[in-house]
Amino acid sequence: MTRYSAWSVFTNGLAGQRRWKRVWRDAAPKEGYDIVIVGGGLHGLATAYYLAANHGDGARRIAVLEKGWLGGGNAGRNTTIVRSNYMLPGNRAFYEHSLKLWENLSHALNYNVMFSQRAHITLLHTPAARDAAARRYNTMRLTGADGELWSLAQLKRQVPHLNYDNARFPIIGAAVQQRAGTARHDAVAWGYARAADALGVDIIQNCEVTGFTRDDNRVTAVQTNRGVINIGGAGAKTPGKLGIAVAGNSSRLWSLAGLGKLPIETHLLQAFVTEALKPLLDQVVVFGVGGAHFYISQSDKGGMVFGGDLDWYKSYAQRGNLAAVQDVAEAATSILPCLGRVRLLRHWGGLMDMSMDGSPFICKTPLANLYLNAGWNYGGFKASPASGWYFADLIANDRPDPVIADFDLKRFRRGVNIDERGAGPDPKLHG
Numbered sequence: 001m002t003r004y005s006a007w008s009v010f011t012n013g014l015a016g017q018r019r020w021k022r023v024w025r026d027a028a029p030k031e032g033y034d035i036v037i038v039g040g041g042l043h044g045l046a047t048a049y050y051l052a053a054n055h056g057d058g059a060r061r062i063a064v065l066e067k068g069w070l071g072g073g074n075a076g077r078n079t080t081i082v083r084s085n086y087m088l089p090g091n092r093a094f095y096e097h098s099l100k101l102w103e104n105l106s107h108a109l110n111y112n113v114m115f116s117q118r119a120h121i122t123l124l125h126t127p128a129a130r131d132a133a134a135r136r137y138n139t140m141r142l143t144g145a146d147g148e149l150w151s152l153a154q155l156k157r158q159v160p161h162l163n164y165d166n167a168r169f170p171i172i173g174a175a176v177q178q179r180a181g182t183a184r185h186d187a188v189a190w191g192y193a194r195a196a197d198a199l200g201v202d203i204i205q206n207c208e209v210t211g212f213t214r215d216d217n218r219v220t221a222v223q224t225n226r227g228v229i230n231i232g233g234a235g236a237k238t239p240g241k242l243g244i245a246v247a248g249n250s251s252r253l254w255s256l257a258g259l260g261k262l263p264i265e266t267h268l269l270q271a272f273v274t275e276a277l278k279p280l281l282d283q284v285v286v287f288g289v290g291g292a293h294f295y296i297s298q299s300d301k302g303g304m305v306f307g308g309d310l311d312w313y314k315s316y317a318q319r320g321n322l323a324a325v326q327d328v329a330e331a332a333t334s335i336l337p338c339l340g341r342v343r344l345l346r347h348w349g350g351l352m353d354m355s356m357d358g359s360p361f362i363c364k365t366p367l368a369n370l371y372l373n374a375g376w377n378y379g380g381f382k383a384s385p386a387s388g389w390y391f392a393d394l395i396a397n398d399r400p401d402p403v404i405a406d407f408d409l410k411r412f413r414r415g416v417n418i419d420e421r422g423a424g425p426d427p428k429l430h431g
């Protein structure tokens with residue numbers, strides 16, 4: 001692997017950019033692996049990287065199986081918002097750990113993931129919302145994260161273009177996390193893939209898992225469109241293990257493994273980008289009141305990147321409908337009226353793995369060597385470093401770290417709901 005540095009950019013420039021090496025190998029599937037991760041999105045790639053980097057010693061043979069191309073799922077479809085403004089036990093330590101990993105990710109991976117800590121601003125419209133934000137952001141400050149409340153005057157100074165004059169829901173201030181921001185989603189997928197590959201992980205694209213071979217309560221092999229791949233078995237240095245990190249396809253894989261139903265619904269979420277503009281918005285701005293839900297930032301290329309709520313119906317179709325487009329466009333122009341004359345360049349959809357309480361699963365399963373990573377709702381991009389970190393730890397050590405102790409499938413039976421939004425047991429309401 002070429003180590004990226006100012007010097008390597010300089011010397012490759014002198015050589016006409018012809019000396020760069022492949023970023024990762026195009027691995028063909030082997031007969032078997034010690035650990036197989038299904039899903040080449042951010043969570044699968046991060047898991048493989050941390051398995052090799054934190055628990056590696058180079059002994060385990062690790063593969064990531066991806067049915068399409070790397071980053072073709074939600075990994076490359078999200079609006080790239082990274083934050084740790086969570087209040088509930090369970091979530092807050094997890095997301096703060098993730099944010100800390102983000103802060104050093106480009107160095108750790110030797111790949112510029114373009115993490116930009118430009119601040120995440122949640123607009124406040126009522127005194128009740130301000131009180132709730134004060135409780136949440138004070139909890140964050142008391143437990144090691146950063147957070148602040150801005151007055152209206154402060155907000156106007158920082159973000160002058162919002163609709164302060166005749167908004168249906170007048171803005172009264174904002175809750176702000178300064179260390180939050182955005183990153184380049186493809187770069188994160190490529191950075192993890194490159195770093196995992198350099199540590200010996202086989203990243204196998206165009207390799208769809210179509211079935212599981214089970215021996216009592218263990219998975220012994222997976223069937224794929226590129227042949228059977230053994231989990232452990234002959235030549236294995238450790239008992240074979242299988243992790244699934246397939247986001248919107250989680251319930252499909254779960255039922256393929258013969259495990260019945262998973263408490264996850266798959267819903268559509270769309271995102272949008274406009275033509276490139278001169279610098280307009282330096283922060284991530286979030287607007288949510290009266291049924292509206294809208295978030296926006298400006299990409300480094302100048303496009304305004306934004307999204308809203310789910311499309312409100314379950315589907316695996318990976319494309320959305322026009323009603324959601326209208327809804328999001330209305331929210332956009334109500335809060336930033338200057339967007340009314342900007343042309344939309346593209347919009348697309350992704351498959352959200354919505355759980356019953358809006359929080360994820362990183363856990364063991366009824367099968368002894370099968371591990372589950374799912375339930376990321378709208379928030380799995382920011383979670384990907386910590387998700388990979390703790391999922392790798394779970395797979396390597398066969399027990400959950402205390403930070404993820406409640407991210408298991410039995411939490412509902414114990415009466416534990418990590419319902420950050422207070423939306424109740426309705427997956428589509430957990431944005």
Ligand SMILES: Cc1cc2nc3c(=O)[nH]c(=O)nc-3n(C[C@H](O)[C@H](O)[C@H](O)COP(=O)(O)OP(=O)(O)OC[C@H]3O[C@@H](n4cnc5c(N)ncnc54)[C@H](O)[C@@H]3O)c2cc1C
Nearest residue numbers: 041042043067073074075078079081209350379380381382
């Ligand atoms: C429009 C949109 C906006 C979003 N905005 C944000 C945001 O601003 N901030 C945030 O934190 N999160 C956001 N998210 C959520 C975030 O993108 C996801 O939670 C996260 O990417 C999911 O994890 P992943 O990257 O591993 O998933 P994916 O990238 O979907 O990876 C799963 C992979 O599994 C593969 N797969 C599925 N079935 C099989 C099979 N049978 N065999 C082999 N491979 C298989 C798929 O092809 C896919 O590549 C957004 C999502 C969308 C769609």
